[in-house]
Every structure is written in C-alpha cells, then in structure tokens.
C-alpha cells in the first residue's frame with residue numbers, strides 16, 4: 001500500500017465483497033504472493049444463511065489453501081445424493097464425495113460457518129488493513145492506469161476513496177460493479193418459483209449423511225444434515241428447502257437472503273408428504289426461522305471484464321440453486337483468477353491486469369454460463385420432473401418408466417458440464 005501526493009491510498013488488487021467468492025479469491029491471490037484488499041459492505045461479518053454444499057472440485061481448491069481440516073471439523077461429508085418423487089419413492093441415488101470415489105469429500109455446511117472459516121483464514125493470513133468491513137462500493141471510475149473506488153459506510157457516509165490497479169467485483173447478486181457495466185439489465189430474472197429455507201433439529205435419515213430431494217419442478221423439498229456429530233439427544237441440524245411454483249404474474253420482493261416468513265405461507269401443499277423414511281411436515285413445523293428467497297438468476301453476460309475491472313462469483317453468474325453449484329463455482333473462479341494472474345506475470349509490478357482478466361474470463365465465463373442455462377432446465381433434478389410426467393401416481397419399478405442408462409446419462413452429463421466428473425477432479 002502506498003499514498004500518492006494527492007493523499008489517495010493506492011493498492012494493487014481490490015476485491016469488492018467479502019462473501020464466499022471474494023474471500024476465496026483473497027486467499028487464493030495471497031497464496032500466490034499477490035497483494036489484495038477486500039472491501040466488504042457489512043460492518044461485521046456474521047455467520048448468516050443456512051446450508052450450502054461444496055462439491056469435490058471446490059473442496060480441492062479449499063484443500064489447496066490448507067482449509068480442509070477446518071472444514072472437516074464442522075461440515076458433514078455428504079455420502080449420497082438421492083432423488084425421490086412426491087410419494088417418497090426412489091428415482092435415482094448416487095454416492096457422493098469420498099463415497100463416490102472422489103479424492104476429495106463433498107461437504108454440506110452452514111453457509112455462515114463456511115464464510116467465517118474463510119474470513120478467519122483471511123484475517124490470519126492477509127496483512128493488517130487488507131480486510132475492510134463497512135466499505136460498501138458506491139461507484140468507481142476507470143482512469144486508464146488505475147481505478148478510483150468510492151465507498152460509503154453503512155449509514156451512507158462517504159469514506160476516503162482508494163486507487164486500485166485492478167478490481168474484482170465479487171459483490172453478489174445485487175452487484176454494483178455489474179450494474180455499472182450493464183445498467184439496462186434490470187432486476188434478476190424470476191423463475192416463477194419461491195424457496196423457503198430453514199434448519200430444524202431432527203433425527204438423521206437414510207445414511208445419516210444423505211442429501212435428498214423429493215417432488216418435481218413445481219413442488220420440491222430438499223434436505224440434508226449440516227451438523228457433523230449429533231447432540232446428546234441424537235438430533236442433528238437438518239437444512240431444508242421447500243420450493244413451490246407460484247401463480248403467473250406474482251411479483252416477488254427484491255431478493256433478500258435474510259427475509260423471514262411464517263410457515264403458513266407454504267406449508268399446506270406439503271402437509272401430506274410424510275414418507276416412511278422422512279416426515280417433511282414435521283421438519284417444517286420444527287423450524288426455528290424460515291427465510292424466503294425467490295429463485296432467480298441472470299442471463300449469462302457477453303463479457304465480464306472492462307479494462308481493469310472484472311466480475312467473480314454471483315456477481316458474474318448468479319444461477320438457480322440447483323446442482324449445488326452456487327458457492328462451488330465462485331470458489332473455482334477464485335482459483336482460476338489466481339492462476340490467470342500468475343500467468344500474466346503477477347505479482348511483478350509491471351504485470352498487466354487486463355491480460356490476467358482476459359485469461360480468467362476465457363477460463364470461466366462460458367463454462368459458468370452453460371451451468372446457468374442447464375439449471376434453467378432443472379440440471380440433474382430433471383429426473384424428478386421426468387418421473388412426475390411419466391408416472392404422477394408413482395411407479396412399481398423406476399426402470400419401467402426411466403431406463404437406468406437414461407438416469408446415468410443425465411447425472412454424468414451434469415457432472416461433466418459443472419466440472420466435477422470424478423476423472424476430472426481426481427486428475
């Protein structure tokens with residue numbers, strides 16, 4: 001860090017947003033000796049959110065940053081992913097993570113715990129002053145050889161501007177950086193479905209480390225444990241998401257990860273979903289707080305990089321939470337960014353960020369755009385819709401209505417698309 005005659009502080013790389021993607025980027029850059037400063041809008045980083053899944057390719061990246069032991073101390077090593085119809089009948093299940101032959105586990109974890117693990121690691125590793133909270137980016141100007149960033153605190157009062165040689169916009173679904181380059185884009189694109197997310201303390205089900213989905217594209221329930229060891233009463237924290245298609249014309253409120261609602265808003269359609277292996281109404285009734293979030297995404301962008309500024313994570317490619325890719329793809333972006341910067345000559349002083357960002361974008365933009373589009377077609381969850389369309393009353397044998405090869409092909413295709421085929425991860 002340095003300060004020029006005009007009194008404005010100059011830094012190397014500014015990362016806007018200290019969420020999962022921004023913090024993973026900071027740790028990845030730091031591991032390559034590249035100086036960076038994270039600017040996070042909130043005053044205090046708190047463990048917000050509910051459950052999230054980390055696929056083995058993103059765990060590989062975090063393991064490379066030395067974080068696997070911390071993750072393993074709290075996260076559940078997911079052993080199985082299983083899809084069911086609305087009657088609770090099994091459509092398809094597959095072993096996941098280590099159980100699936102991957103060299104790295106799949107982790108089910110509380111998003112807040114994941115963010116705190118990344119935040120604490122960044123606090124330990126980055127130099128003092130490189131992690132700044134209460135810095136909300138308000139606007140920026142590209143001045144050719146640098147970018148001038150203007151921040152405010154939580155009350156909206158201006159903070160001193162900062163000059164950066166390169167800027168990574170990791171400021172999430174409502175990205176200011178993205179909006180600056182695409183002002184006509186408007187609000188996120190609503191899928192017509194609403195998610196209700198919560199955790200409930202309950203008995204583990206199936207393998208005890210299973211992630212399950214039940215239903216079809218218009219009514220779905222997803223759940224998995226996010227607590228590694230049960231409490232003395234044998235109960236664990238189970239993360240769940242209830243999802244419903246809402247009538248056409250419904251305009252959801254702006255996406256807010258922390259909007260609380262009452263279960264009465266959505267419980268009724270799930271009232272009969274008591275399977276002999278899982279009692280869904282009981283899970284809904286036992287929830288502490290329920291958060292409502294409209295399922296949204298944005299169209300893939302024609303470009304992420306404008307001069308010395310680029311996008312990462314949800315700012316670049318917000319996608320439906322299907323296939324467990326939201327956090328994982330942000331973490332892969334972080335790895336690709338560090339790699340691209342090294343290839344462009346960083347941390348050497350004369351290294352060109354536009355070269356680094358072109359390499360990064362080349363590695364990531366198309367790949368993530370394909371996942372956004374696949375998730376609009378339900379990604380791997382499409383097997384549930386197929387079962388609903390072919391046998392709404394249920395089936396005697398699943399392979400009477402969907403051949404095994406078809407189920408296998410859907411699963412394999414999505415893994416390939418999202419970059420987590422076993423061969424690829426273990427290579």
Ligand SMILES: Cc1cc2nc3c(=O)[nH]c(=O)nc-3n(C[C@H](O)[C@H](O)[C@H](O)COP(=O)(O)OP(=O)(O)OC[C@H]3O[C@@H](n4cnc5c(N)ncnc54)[C@H](O)[C@@H]3O)c2cc1C
Nearest residue numbers: 017019020021041049050136137171172257313314326327
């Ligand atoms: C509070 C919260 C709770 C969430 N809960 C869940 C959940 O339970 N399950 C799930 O699957 N996903 C959840 N998500 C989304 C999930 O974290 C992301 O989809 C994914 O991890 C990609 O991470 P990201 O870093 O790109 O975005 P995010 O994790 O959304 O992080 C973006 C960060 O940028 C900060 N920011 C925003 N605007 C500015 C600005 N102008 N200047 C500076 N900083 C800014 C935000 O405060 C945030 O910390 C949640 C996100 C948030 C912010």
